[in-house]
Amino acid sequence: AQSVAQPEDQVNVAEGNPLTVKCTYSVSGNPYLFWYVQYPNRGLQFLLKYITGDNLVKGSYGFEAEFNKSQTSFHLKKPSALVSDSALYFCAVIAEGGSYIPTFGRGTSLIVHP
Amino acid sequence: ETGVTQTPRHLVMGMTNKKSLKCEQHLGHNAMYWYKQSAKKPLELMFVYNFKEQTENNSVPSRFSPECPNSSHLFLHLHTLQPEDSALYLCASSQAAYTQGRETQYFGPGTRLLVL
Numbered sequence: 735a736q737s738v739a740q741p742e743d744q745v746n747v748a749e750g751n752p753l754t755v756k757c758t759y760s761v762s763g764n765p766y767l768f769w770y771v772q773y774p775n776r777g778l779q780f781l782l783k784y785i786t787g788d789n790l791v792k793g794s795y796g797f798e799a800e801f802n803k804s805q806t807s808f809h810l811k812k813p814s815a816l817v818s819d820s821a822l823y824f825c826a827v828i829a830e831g832g833s834y835i836p837t838f839g840r841g842t843s844l845i846v847h848p
Numbered sequence: 849e850t851g852v853t854q855t856p857r858h859l860v861m862g863m864t865n866k867k868s869l870k871c872e873q874h875l876g877h878n879a880m881y882w883y884k885q886s887a888k889k890p891l892e893l894m895f896v897y898n899f900k901e902q903t904e905n906n907s908v909p910s911r912f913s914p915e916c917p918n919s920s921h922l923f924l925h926l927h928t929l930q931p932e933d934s935a936l937y938l939c940a941s942s943q944a945a946y947t948q949g950r951e952t953q954y955f956g957p958g959t960r961l962l963v964l
Contacts, residue, residue, distance in 0.1 A: 743888060761859035777852065777938055777955030824891065834946050835904065836953065
């Protein structure tokens, strides 16, 4: 079985400050981890993924995420938030050797204040 | 744009109506997916088609009926829906399903469905 948890429904941050959106996962075996972003009235857009290799993954729009196996986490980060980053963020996990169909979290709403 | 289109973008229907949602992908992918998105709930996988064959039906009620006539088109036929079926229905595609999990899914903008 595979699951992912996004413990925060909403994250508020001031423009220019660093942001973190949290994600923890549970899988049997090695995980493949993804972050997607959803802007209003749009579908989900791929941001970044971790498959193997370097634990720090860099993605689109200046976002990055760090894979932490001991803490089973894959938190999304950005050094300096923009108002335009305000959106809904989804974490997803796939278990290696499983069905290879992703399981998504319930999403975290990021609000960046000017 | 991601190359996945969905029509209509908004749909209001009564519980006795029959309607269909359409998805088209222009990416040359072989796998297509239907998801249901409800507020504050995880994205729910409904159906998976891989090379036009339905490979997943995630315990979806029979009032939802998918159809995949070719790798580029996916439909979701709706009949006698319930108010709790109101949600955003997302279509997605990927190069193929059941591969090494390395592939990205590409999503359409969704159809916002309201059942009265």
